[in-house]
Amino acid sequence: MxxxxxxxxxxxxxxxxxxxxxxxxxxxxxxxxxxxxxxxxxxxxxxxxxxxxxxxxxxxxxxxxxxxxxxxxxxxxxxxxxxxxxxxxxxxxxxxxxxxxxxxxxxxxxxxxxxxxxxxxxxxxxxxxxxxxxxxxxxxxxxxxxxxxxxxxxxxxxxxxxxxxxxxxxxxxxxxxxxxxxxVSAQGAxxxxxxxxxxxxxxxxxxxxxxxxxxxxxxxxxxxxxxxxxxxxxxxxxxxxxxLTRIGFDLKDVKVGSSKIGSMFKTVGEGASGIDWRSYSFASGGLELNFNSQRVDSDFTRFADLAEQDREQLKKELGMSRESYSAKFASKAATMSFSTDKIEDMRAGNGLEQRKLALKTGNIDLNLGERSVDKSFTRVGSLKGDETALYGREVGLKRQWLSLEAGLLGKSYQPIKFSQSLIDSNNGSYRAQDVSVGGKGWSLEHSSRTADKGFAGFAPLDKTEEGNKEIAAIANMYGKGLKYNLGNEQNYFKNSAGIGRSFDRLTAEPFKGWTFQFDSLRLTGQEDGGSVNTIALNGKDFNVNYRKQNLGQKFNEFSSLMEFERNQLGAIAGLDRTDFSLNMNLKGSKLAYSQTSADTSTGGMSRQQFAYSDKKLQVSANAREVDPGFDSIGSMVDPEKNMLAGLKGFNEHDVNVAWQILPNLHLSFTDYSADSDSLSQFNRIQNTVLNWKPSKNTEIGYVKYSNNSNDPLSVLFANVTEKISLVQNLGRMGTFKWSDETQQFDGSNATQADFHRQYFSLETALDKNTKVKTEQTRTSYDNGDRENVSANTVSTNLSKRLGVSLTETKVDRNGDDRDESNRNYGFWYDLGSGVQIAYGYARQLNGDNGATQQNFSVGQTANLTSPDKAGATNQATMGGIKFGGGYGEQSWDGSTERTQAFSKMSIGTSKPFKFGFLSDVNLNFGVDTAADYSKWVRENKMLGFSGKIGSNSLGFNYLGQMYTNGVRAVDRTFTFATDQSDKRWLRASIFYKARTLPYGDQVMIRNFNVTAKPSKNVELTHQLVTNPEVAKGDAILGSIPQAARSSSWKLDYKNSGYFTVGGEWKEMVNEQNNALSRTGSINVTLFEKSGSPLKLSYGLEEVNGNVKRRVANRYSLQFDQKAGPNQTFSFFAGNLNYMYDIADGFKKNNWTLRMDYQLRF
Structure with a gap:
């Protein structure tokens, strides 16, 4: 009890x-x-x-x-x-x-x-x-x-x-x-x-x-x-x-002999619906077995009342089940594990499944697995956040992977590494494979990436860490540490279906401090392929490189390659190219040699280059030859592709020498020649420059330049120039200069006579404020003419701010040419703050007649110029106002008694200022007049205003000009523009000009432009123009309005700065003859961001109305190479094709070809 x-x-x-x-x-x-x-x-x-x-x-x-x-x-x-x-x-x-x-x-x-x-x-x-x-x-x-x-x-x-x-x-x-x-009447139950x-x-x-x-x-x-x-x-x-009813049972680590078992059962529900969790475990020695499951009935609704922290996630997984099995065996010799995970939509009967297997021993590390997500599985969004991000990209795909690292060759060798992955979609697959092995001083690697033409499963690789690794693996095929723009390459990578890449690399260290590398890349397309093989041997002072590239004639997958691949391979189908280079350091000197050859079905090129340099001598020699049919050379990847494109059809050689013979003696020599059998042309340029300084006060120079060509456009410039010069510093006595120059002109169109010219000058200072200078020039021409010029100048500073000068020049010519005698007087005065005034007086005696010039100028560093250029002085700034101008007068003696007068003055704000709600306000006013024989030649008045309201700008300009009969014409211009930044979704600019002609006629000139940007890469522009101006310098107000109006709409699409496509529709009306013209065009610009754009255009124009009907087709190709330090190149080819009526002077098809090339040296 x-x-x-x-x-x-x-x-x-x-x-x-x-x-x-x-x-x-x-x-x-x-x-x-x-x-x-x-x-x-x-x-x-x-x-x-x-x-x-x-x-x-x-x-x-x-x-x-x-x-x-x-x-x-x-x-x-x-x-x-x-x-x-x-x-x-x-x-x-x-x-x-x-x-x-x-x-x-x-x-x-x-x-x-x-x-x-x-x-x-x-x-x-x-x-x-x-x-x-x-x-x-x-x-x-x-x-x-x-x-x-x-x-x-x-x-x-x-x-x-x-x-x-x-x-x-x-x-x-x-x-x-x-x-x-x-x-109480309404009580509840x-x-x-x-x-x-x-x-x-x-x-x-x-x-x-x-x-x-x-x-x-x-x-x-x-x-x-x-x-x-x-x-x-x-x-x-x-x-x-x-x-709700809860039942839970959890048995952990229960020992049965040497084993441990575990079991967990947990359920919460209402009636027959609820949530069920189960798990089982078994462990014995190194063996572990585990099972876990979760099941959420589809008709359970009490999620908000649950105590579980993940009740919101459980609610998302309504009607879904999870199961996972895992097994692991571990011993001293090895560890092996296996797991399988399954998520299923119980109502739809679909889901995803993943299996993994791993084995690890002392020398072997093996991992493999597979995963599939049913195409009809629509509950990916109900999974956990990281699962949604992973599996959401793999709907409808099956994946397999395997990686192996095995140290089977001993401690002196690197482990054998092998990895392989497969992504399988309905119409194709993506396969990746990597193998590497190495030892002390050597390594061997293999890599391949293949995407079938119909493969549409790039989503798991699109801008993900896995996809970035795939891009890096492809970049490694073109060189270790290759630099590329990851953001751009991610877009290209997902469009690379239909290309296979296979790569092998062998690296070795044959000697201490030496490296050897062999790379082999093979490309496969749908109809053809390509290969790139490179060999490199590098030592401390020795480098040799060999590269062989071959692209099949039917390899057409260039647009599917990565951008860095195109930058390495180019885009020329059928190209067979070989490059070789050698560089050596020879104890204070460097030697370099390279050779390149390229062949295509239409032609090829070859190049040899040699260079040697040391502290005193630099020598380079080059030979280049380009076949006339090699039209695609501009698409070849080469630092000299623009130069080579300009040498098409030519065989070119050049030699450059820079030699410091002695510390005070330097020689420069250039020899350039280019010959074309197909064009029957030759070009030859030689330039020799010798500088010698026998002492610190003496410098002797010699220059010889020759230019010879049979190009019809170049014969005008064929010449030979030879000059020797001496500069001697005489100390207190001044500086003496002497030169002797001869120049010979050649060519069928040359009209200039050969000449021989001698020059000497002596400049000295009488004291610290007074300088004198004399110059003598003697020129004799092959046609018997001669010219002697003598000029003497004296200038002195009377004070720190006041100075005067006097120059007398005499020109003595033979024959009927008149001699000249000029005297120029001038003074200048500095007012301070950067403002100067100057006055000049010149008296010229020319035979029996004389002339007098006077001019006055004010501004910054006022200079005396000829009277007709009065006011050309730079403006000075004082107190926020900038101003400048001048007056000039010229009169002639004798019976003419003619006087010309010129004046020009301008004044305005030196920097913008704020006025009320206006910011960046600028004002300017100017006047420009001229008179001859006491009559007005011109009288121009200008007034301008500009400012901003917020980011919008506005302005007004007034221009008045007087006609020759004294009647005035006036332009009044109003402008308004919103912020023109391309980030604005709406931009507008308005130009309105009211012109009053000399006899009272009124003309309104308009140019309205509105641009909308509905999305990042799309722009829509509308422009309305009436009475457009055509510049004409001799017309009043500088232009002539055209009796016409036009309205245009333009749509542009720009992608990443390398591709732009635009379409335009334009209607033009000629109000003089009521002719109506409608034009539609489309333009494509490629590679714009590179600075060397390629432009393709097509246009259709239809003209009718009160004229004969005419239809014209225009199409053109234009290429403008990015200007280099020494050369520029541009090419244009276009055709104008007429239908119905043909314009006068034209044919049905009118081709225009233009090529511009400049070489500076």
Whole structure:
């Protein structure tokens, strides 16, 4: 026999207010009411509609009998319960009138008003019992409910475990209580009847492991969750899970012999639907087996009420199941593992599956796997975030991979590495393979990447880390450490279907400090392929390289190659190219030799280059030959491709020498020749420059330059120039210069006579402020003419700001040419702040006639110029104003008595300023006049204003010109433009000019332009032009308006700066003859960002109206090479084709070919 220790405490209502002498005194106040209550069976108390009854305010009547307090009944005023001391039968009527207050009703620990209940500590700390009888609950809608509650709270320790939980059972009944003063008509349904809350958990040690079991079952109508709070449970969460049943069983690390087993089962649900988790494990020695599953029924809806932290993810996976199996075996010799994962949409019967296998030994590391995602699997978005990102790219694809690293050759060798992957789509696959092996001083690697033509599964490789590694592997085929633009290459890579690449590389160190490398790349397309083989041998002072490239005639996949591949291979089908180079360092000197040859079906090229350099001598020699039919040479990858394109059909040789013969003696020599048998042309250029400084005060120079060519466009420039010069510093006596020059002109179109010219000058300073200079030039021509020029100048500074000068020049010519004698006087004065004024006077004597010139200028560093160039001085700035100008006058003696006068002045702001809401405001004004024979030749007045409102700019310009008969013409121009940044989605510019002609006619000139950019790469432009101007220098106001108007629409699409396509529609009306012209065109520009754009265009023009109908087709090709430091090249080819009527002077087909090439040296 055994007995539990028992402790009990209780409270009964039958000792409340049982003595009249203790009756409460009557209290004034409260809200009066009368309750009519029908007694139900088995109730100890009669709850009222309200608690907080005012003591002594009640009157209790049973049936027709008035009851006396203390004798017939007792009252719990706080909870509002009447306890009748008489026998009651079901159906008895009790009427209670009373007053109550609205203060909060006291409650028990069970959140119920009424009897607090009986609580027995059956086993202190291990078990307690709670009994609540007739407890009252009042709801917001006026219902009164009486509750009977029985419960046990257990916490038993059993051996090494514990059983803890709650057992609570309740019975709820609605009290038939009505108030005469406060009737309630719309009461909700009450949760009546029996209910339960069972929460139990078991934790214990079991067979060397642990056993956990959980059970939870809470009725939907259970309300007394205060009991769970007092027991330390989360009552709020338990209340949310009313109606749910939880069952859990977890067995961990249970020992069975030398093995361990585990099993977990967990379910939560309502009725037949719920969520199920299961797992099983087994471990014995080095063997481990595991199984895990999760299943979410498709009709389960109570996710928001779950306690699980991942309830939102569980909600997403409604109707889905997960299963994973794994096995692992580990020993001292090896470790092997296998796993399989499966996710399934149970309703659709599809999903994804993945399997992995790994083996690792001391020398071998093997990993392989496969994964497939059903094409019809549409629940990828319901998976976890990282799973969605991974599997979302692989819908409809099957993947396999294998990697092996094996150290089978010993410690002196690198491990053999092999990896292979496959991505399979419905119409093709992508295959990648890498193999490498090496030893001390050598390595061998193989790599291949192949994408079938129909492969459409690049999504897992598009801008992902895996895809970036594939791009890097392809780049490695073209050279170690090859630089490329990853962002651009990602776009090209996903369009590379239909190309196969296979690559081998051998590297070795044959000697200390020497490296050898052999690379072999093979390309395959749909009809043809290509190859690139390179050999490199590098030492400390020795480098030799060989490269052989071959592209098949039918290899047409250039557009599918990566950009860095095209930069290496070019885009010429059928190209067979060989490159060889040798570089050597020879103790203070360098030697370099290279050779290139290329052949195609239409022609080829060859090149040899030699260079030698040391501290004193630099020599280079080059030979280049380009076949006349090699039209695609501009597409060949070569640093000299532009030069070679200009040499098409020529055999060129050049030699350059720079020799520091002595420290004070330097020689430069250039010889260039180019011959073309196909064009029957030759070009020859030689240039020799010798500089000698025998002393620090003496310098002697010799130059000989010859240019000879039979090119019809070049014979005008054929000449030979030879010059010798001497410069001697005489110290205080000044500087002496002498030169002797001869120049011979050749060519059938040459008209200049050969000449011999001698020159000498002496310049010296008389003192620190005065300088004198004399210059003498003697020129004799082969045709017998001669010219002697003598010029003498003296200049002096009278002060720091004032200076004067005098120059006398005499020209003596033979024959009928008149001699000349000129005297020029001038002074200058510095006003400070960068402002100078200057005045000049010149008197010239020419035979019997003379002439006088005067000029005045003001500005920055004012210079004296000829009168007709008055005002050409740079503007000076002072106080935020810039200004400059001048006046010039020229008069002739004799019978003409002619005088010309010129003046020009301008003034304006030197920097923008702000005025009110206007910013960047600029103002300028100018006048330009000229008179001859006392008559106006010109009188121009100019006024300008410009400014900004925000980012919008506006301006006004006024230009007035006087016609020869004295009548004035005026242009008034208004401009407005929004921010022209190409980032703006809308740009506009407005040009409006009102022209008043000399005889009062008005012309309005307009040019309105609006551009919209609806997306990043698309631009739509509309332009309206009326009476456009044609520049004409001798016309008044400098232009002539055309009686025409035009309207055009233009759409441009630009992609990445390398490809632009545009279309334009334009309508033009000639208002003189009412001719109507409509033009449509499309233009494509390639490689624009490279600086060497290729432009293709096609246009269709239709002319009708009051003229003969004519249709013209235009198409052209234009290439403009990016200007280099020494050369430029451009090419244009176009055709104009007429239909119906042919314009005068034209044929039906009119071809235009133009090529421009410049070479600077």
């Amino acid at each position: 055994w007995a539990l220790p028992l402790a009990a405490h209780s409270q009964t209502p039958f000792n409340l207010n049982n003595e009249d002498q203790n009756a409460p005194a009557n209290v004034i106040g409260g809200t009066p009411t009368i309750d009519l209550i029908t007694v139900r069976a088995n109730t100890p108390g009669i709850p009222l509609r309200h608690g907080n009854v005012v003591p002594g305010s009640e009157r209790v009547q049973l049936q027709s009998a008035i009851l006396n307090r203390g004798t017939d009944y007792s009252m719990d005023y706080a909870t509002g319960v009447v306890y009748v001391a008489r026998a009651l039968k079901a159906g008895d009527a009790v009427t209670v009138s009373y007053r109550y207050t609205n203060q909060a009703t006291q409650s028990s620990s069970l959140n119920l008003n009424g009897i607090a209940g009986f609580k027995y500590d059956i086993a202190p700390g291990a078990m307690s019992m709670t009994l609540g009888y007739g407890m009252t609950e009042r709801t917001a809608d006026g219902q009164v409910i009486s509750t009977n509650l029985f419960g046990l709270n257990n916490n038993f320790n059993i051996g090494g475990g514990a059983i803890k939980g709650l057992y609570y059972f309740g019975d709820r009944q609605k009290v038939d209580a009505n108030s005469i003063y406060d009737p 009450a949760d009546e009847g029996q209910s339960q809350m069972i929460v139990q958990s078991l934790q214990t040690k079991f067979m060397g492991g642990s056993l956990n079991a959980d059970y939870q079952n809470i009725s939907k109508n259970f309300k007394s969750f205060g009991a769970a709070t007092s027991a330390g449970y989360n009552a709020g969460q338990l209340e949310k899970e009313r109606g």
